[in-house]
Amino acid sequence: MVFRSTRRTFLKGSVGASAMLLGAPAFLRGAAAQDNDLAPYTSAKIDWKQASGESITVAVIPASYFDNLISIAPQFQELTGINVRFEKIPPAQIRQKCVIDLTSKTGTYATHAADPMYYALYAANKWAEPLDRYLNDASLTDKAWFNFDDIIPAWRGADSVDGKLYGIPYDGEVTIQVYRKDLYEAKGLKPADNLEAFVANAAALNDPGNRIWGAALRGVAGAGQNMYIYPSIFREFGGEWFKGGKLTVNGPEAEAALTWYVDLMRKYAPAAAQNWNWPDIADAFSQGTIGAYIDAHSSASVVNNADKSKVIGKVAYARWPKGPSGKRVTSIWNWGFPINAALPDKRKKATWLFIQWAASAETQARTSYKFAGPAKRSGVNRTSVWKDPAYIKLMSSFGNNFVEAAMDSLQHDTDVDWRPRVPQWPAIGDTMATAIQSALAGQATVKAALDDAQKRIEPMMKG
Amino acid sequence: MSTGSGTSMDAPAFISSMDAGRVLARRERRFASALLAPAFAALLATTTFPLLYLIWTSTFRIDLAMPFTNGFIGIDNYRDLLADSRFWSSLSVSMIYTISTVVLQVAIGLGLALFVMGMKKGQGLFRLIAILPVVLSPAVVGMVWRTFMLQPEFGIVDFLSINAGLGSQNWLGDPTLAMISVIVIHTWQWTPFAFMVLLASLAALPDDIYEAARIDRASAWQRFRRITLPLLRPAIVMVVIMRTMVALTAFAAIFTVTGGGPGTATEILNLYAYRKSFTELSIGYGSALAVALLVVTIIISAALFAVRRAK
Numbered sequence: 001m002v003f004r005s006t007r008r009t010f011l012k013g014s015v016g017a018s019a020m021l022l023g024a025p026a027f028l029r030g031a032a033a034q035d036n037d038l039a040p041y042t043s044a045k046i047d048w049k050q051a052s053g054e055s056i057t058v059a060v061i062p063a064s065y066f067d068n069l070i071s072i073a074p075q076f077q078e079l080t081g082i083n084v085r086f087e088k089i090p091p092a093q094i095r096q097k098c099v100i101d102l103t104s105k106t107g108t109y110a111t112h113a114a115d116p117m118y119y120a121l122y123a124a125n126k127w128a129e130p131l132d133r134y135l136n137d138a139s140l141t142d143k144a145w146f147n148f149d150d151i152i153p154a155w156r157g158a159d160s161v162d163g164k165l166y167g168i169p170y171d172g173e174v175t176i177q178v179y180r181k182d183l184y185e186a187k188g189l190k191p192a193d194n195l196e197a198f199v200a201n202a203a204a205l206n207d208p209g210n211r212i213w214g215a216a217l218r219g220v221a222g223a224g225q226n227m228y229i230y231p232s233i234f235r236e237f238g239g240e241w242f243k244g245g246k247l248t249v250n251g252p253e254a255e256a257a258l259t260w261y262v263d264l265m266r267k268y269a270p271a272a273a274q275n276w277n278w279p280d281i282a283d284a285f286s287q288g289t290i291g292a293y294i295d296a297h298s299s300a301s302v303v304n305n306a307d308k309s310k311v312i313g314k315v316a317y318a319r320w321p322k323g324p325s326g327k328r329v330t331s332i333w334n335w336g337f338p339i340n341a342a343l344p345d346k347r348k349k350a351t352w353l354f355i356q357w358a359a360s361a362e363t364q365a366r367t368s369y370k371f372a373g374p375a376k377r378s379g380v381n382r383t384s385v386w387k388d389p390a391y392i393k394l395m396s397s398f399g400n401n402f403v404e405a406a407m408d409s410l411q412h413d414t415d416v417d418w419r420p421r422v423p424q425w426p427a428i429g430d431t432m433a434t435a436i437q438s439a440l441a442g443q444a445t446v447k448a449a450l451d452d453a454q455k456r457i458e459p460m461m462k463g
Numbered sequence: 464m465s466t467g468s469g470t471s472m473d474a475p476a477f478i479s480s481m482d483a484g485r486v487l488a489r490r491e492r493r494f495a496s497a498l499l500a501p502a503f504a505a506l507l508a509t510t511t512f513p514l515l516y517l518i519w520t521s522t523f524r525i526d527l528a529m530p531f532t533n534g535f536i537g538i539d540n541y542r543d544l545l546a547d548s549r550f551w552s553s554l555s556v557s558m559i560y561t562i563s564t565v566v567l568q569v570a571i572g573l574g575l576a577l578f579v580m581g582m583k584k585g586q587g588l589f590r591l592i593a594i595l596p597v598v599l600s601p602a603v604v605g606m607v608w609r610t611f612m613l614q615p616e617f618g619i620v621d622f623l624s625i626n627a628g629l630g631s632q633n634w635l636g637d638p639t640l641a642m643i644s645v646i647v648i649h650t651w652q653w654t655p656f657a658f659m660v661l662l663a664s665l666a667a668l669p670d671d672i673y674e675a676a677r678i679d680r681a682s683a684w685q686r687f688r689r690i691t692l693p694l695l696r697p698a699i700v701m702v703v704i705m706r707t708m709v710a711l712t713a714f715a716a717i718f719t720v721t722g723g724g725p726g727t728a729t730e731i732l733n734l735y736a737y738r739k740s741f742t743e744l745s746i747g748y749g750s751a752l753a754v755a756l757l758v759v760t761i762i763i764s765a766a767l768f769a770v771r772r773a774k
Contacts, residue, residue, distance in 0.1 A: 096741055103527060121744075125530050219636075221724045223742075272615040274636035274725065423528040427743035438726020443638045449726075456549070460528070460743075 035370055036072075038079050040362040044145035046138075051350035052081030058354065059098060059112035061335070062088045064301075064375035065171045066113065068367035069358060076357050082350045091224070095426070102127040107342040110351040113335040114167050115224070116158040117425045123161040124423040128338040131165045134352045146356055150382045154414035155334040161421070168359045171379040172334030174409040175232060178285065178303065179292035180205075181316040181400060183212070191318035195236065195260060198292070198321045202268035205291035214268030215292045216281045217261065221437040223429025225277050228331060229294065230436050231419045233257045236323020241420040247461050249432060250450035256324070258446045262439050274440055286311060294320065296333070297406045298379050300398040316400035319409050330413040334381070361385060369394045386410070424460045431456050514757075521751040527744035540751035550752065552727060553735040554759070560646060560731055561710040567650040568706055569699060572657025577687075579658075580665050590662070593655040601652065605719030608648050609635065613720075635721055638728035645717050645729050649710065657702045664698035665691070700771045704764060711760045732756045 041048065060066040070086050077083060087109070089097055095115055101108045102122065114122075122128035134140050135148060148156075151169055159167035177198070179191055183205055192198035202214025218229045237260070239253040248254075265273060270284065278295045282302035285293060286309040300317070303309055320328040337355045339348055357363055361382050368377040369390045376394055385391050386407060395403045420428060435453035438444045444452065524536045544550050579589055596604065612620045613634040625631050635641050668691070676686050692699075714733050717723065723730035723738070730738075733756060740749025 099527065099744065121528055125527065221722060221726075270616070271631070271633040271636060272617075274633060425528075427528060427745065430738060430742045434724070434726055437724050438638075438728075441636055441638055441641075441725030441728070443726035443728055460745075 035366055036075055038075065041079050041357070044142040046140060046142050048080045048353065051346055051353060054347050054350035055083040055085065056110035056347060056350050056354060057085045057087060057108060059087050059089050059094060059109045061091045061094055061113055065367070065377045065379060068371050068373065068375065068377055071373065072366055076354065079357070080353050082353065084354060102340065105342040107340055110340055110343055110347060111337045111355060114338050116167065116332070116334055116336060117419060117421065117429065119159060119166040120161050120421050120425060121423040122338060123164070123166055127341055128166045129341050129348060131168065131339065135165070140349060140352055141356060146360060150361065150384050151359065152381060152383060152410060154332045154410070154416065155381065157416045158332040158334060159336045167336030167338040168355050169334040169336045169381045170358055171377060172381060173296040173298045173379050174330040174406055175294055175320065176297050176330070176405045176409055177292060177294050177318040177320065178299065179316055179318070180311065180314055182314040183291055191316070192321040194322040199264055202264060202291060206268045211289050213270045213290055215264060216269040216273045216276065216284065216290050217265060217294060218277055218281065219265060219274040219440060220277050221433040223426065223433055225433065226436045227429045227433040230257070230261060232320065232329040232331065233261055233323070235329040235415055235418060236325060236327050238325035241417060247420055247422070247457060248454065249457060250454040254450050255446050258436065258439055258450060262446060265440055296331070300402060301375065301378060304398050317402045317405040319405050320413055328413040329415045329418060330409045332414050332416065332418050427460050428457055517750050518754055520747060521754050523747045525746040527746065540748050543748065544751050544755060549727065549735060553730050553732045556729065557711060557731040559642070561707055563646050564649045564710045565703055565706045568654045568657045569702055571650070571654045573661050575658045576661040576665050579662060590659070593658055596652045597655050599652070601715035602719050604648060604652050605716040609720045613644055636725055638725055641721050641725055641728050645720055648716055648720060649713060653706065657706065660702050661695065661698055664695055668694050700767070704767045704771070707767060708760060708764055711763065
């Protein structure tokens with residue numbers, strides 16, 4: 001086990017280092033069999049060559065779903081004559097780096113993989129272009145071909161601020177229950193339909209003496225870590241971020257939600273899970289030490305990784321358990337592409353062409369089930385692809401009920417008010433993350449932690 | 464300067480020697496300033512200007528989340544700061560962290576230095592091994608401790624703790640243990656520095672005093688208390704000053720190991736300023752916190768320098 005964690009550490013470190021070195025697009029040698037016919041693109045009634053000769057830089061995170069895009073980017077260059085340079089920045093730094101670029105108006109990144117929670121901030125500072133203009137310009141977009149309405153509605157909503165669109169979703173995820181079918185069957189358990197049942201299942205499986213823990217959720221502090229999983233619980237307990245127009249993070253619903261989370265983590269999760277993010281949870285689950293977890297559906301590719309996982313064939317999926325309010329609330333996370341407002345006009349057009357290409361149904365398919373490499377994307381942005389039999393076949397290999405759970409969650413469990421969408425989000429997210437962790441660590445009681453967070457958040461909201 | 468002095472020597476006799484001296488001194492000053500100017504300008508541009516800019520920034524409200532509220536607010540950031548309980552708690556975390564790491568470094572470093580002085584063989588090898596942690600980047604040290612040493616169930620420290628009958632502990636998840644952990648990590652990395660400095664000073668102590676003490680049949684403890692410590696005092700004070708300044712402004716290791724958590728249990732002032740500025744995007748208030756840290760560091764260093772001069 002010690003050895004495994006060495007490798008993980010090494011990988012984490014090397015990802016950071018390689019991000020610095022990786023300037024030029026990485027070409028995948030194995031992608032020789034890749035479909036590279038440009039006809040599906042040239043059928044669009046726009047001039048793809050209109051910004052030929054421009055060069056743009058795109059910041060993405062090191063993840064297989066962007067690697068696939070990078071590996072077929074030469075097709076985009078051939079189609080448009082636009083040079084694309086990718087820069088890989090680890091998720092922990094990409095927000096800050098891009099905010100610094102935007103605020104200094106240097107225009108370094110024409111577009112970047114954007115956190116949907118940041119669009120309100122971008123809009124407030126006019127750092128990103130409103131995209132409706134590009135979408136409705138017939139010389140730039142063939143509306144029938146691009147079929148914007150095909151993109152998952154919750155993600156489009158998440159990338160809009162006050163009805164104005166600021167980013168085009170490229171890849172996204174829903175949070176679902178992932179559980180050990182074999183362990184559940186041995187104890188006669190069913191996947192949890194409500195939060196109480198989830199705790200009861202965890203209690204039934206929990207056996208630390210034999211290195212099995214009942215469940216795990218993200219524990220490490222961070223706006224994108226514990227504050228990624230807690231908002232779903234808060235909403236399921238009937239929490240409202242804006243009570244009477246005022247951002248409220250404490251109160252009875254919040255206390256009930258945080259108590260549920262803290263109890264589950266303290267009683268049925270490994271102690272180390274307090275510092276875990278999703279890759280750590282998926283790794284532990286792969287080693288067979290966790291009975292169930294709730295996290296992004298994309299983690300299924302980790303727990304089904306033939307090189308590392310010991311639980312292949314023993315995994316099944318279900319939607320979020322219902323909360324006391326009767327709601328199931330999944331994340332509406334997606335990585336979208338905005339346009340940097342500091343760019344000259346022609347480069348903005350080039351950037352839009354890139355975004356249109358990346359978000360198009362054809363590119364989505366070519367980076368997913370049509371992709372020649374081993375890691376095929378599971379977070380495609382379009383309903384039509386989600387319903388494509390070839391895609392469903394690919395997804396079904398992840399285990400029982402995967403496609404159904406993910407699709408139902410996408411269609412029924414998404415909630416645009418999952419997290420408070422205000423420009424102050426970075427500060428609010430960080431404050432809440434600290435509060436949740438201090439309650440979990442026992443530094444403060446649940447009520448004291450939430451009341452303190454409320455006290456800190458109020459002045460942030462005052463103009 | 465030879466030509467300069469040559470000309471003043473050849474000056475007509477009615478220029479008094481005093482005038483000649485003054486001309487000489489003026490020329491010398493001018494030449495000195497010419498030599499100094501580039502370095503001085505570079506220093507101004509890279510340290511003084513950013514510092515003044517920081518202070519200037521700290522008098523503004525610069526909140527990227529609410530750009531419409533930005534503007535000059537005078538000392539309001541400082542008024543908020545004095546009423547901010549998290550500022551005071553991070554300041555006290557900084558103090559606990561600094562005092563305990565510095566005391567531990569000096570105590571352990573001195574112990575090691577005395578031990579190694581007594582070694583007949585292997586001094587060189589010991590020194591080489593001891594210096595290794597110092598050359599590592601604090602961020603690397605943090606990652607190694609976080610994953611290799613302190614991970615519950617899998618880490619080396621936890622393994623030792625289980626075998627010692629203390630059971631598995633959540634080293635970075637418990638507020639007190641997390642604080643102890645970051646103190647141990649800093650001490651582990653920087654004790655060799657204190658050790659090397661004190662060892663060098665020990666080696667330079669005159670033998671004859673010890674000989675005289677032995678003839679007077681002073682015990683080992685008496686020799687240490689009455690001779691070694693007083694003679695080492697300047698070196699110890701210097702180590703304390705240098706390590707205090709570094710500990711007050713520590714960042715990388717804590718940032719990678721706990722990120723200030725769990726909750727705010729290990730959030731030193733430096734980390735709080737960073738989070739305010741770059742995570743919460745409240746640049747003005749973050750700058751005020753950075754200025755506060757600077758003031759605290761200056762006050763403590765001045766006090767320590769005063770102690771150094773006292774005897």
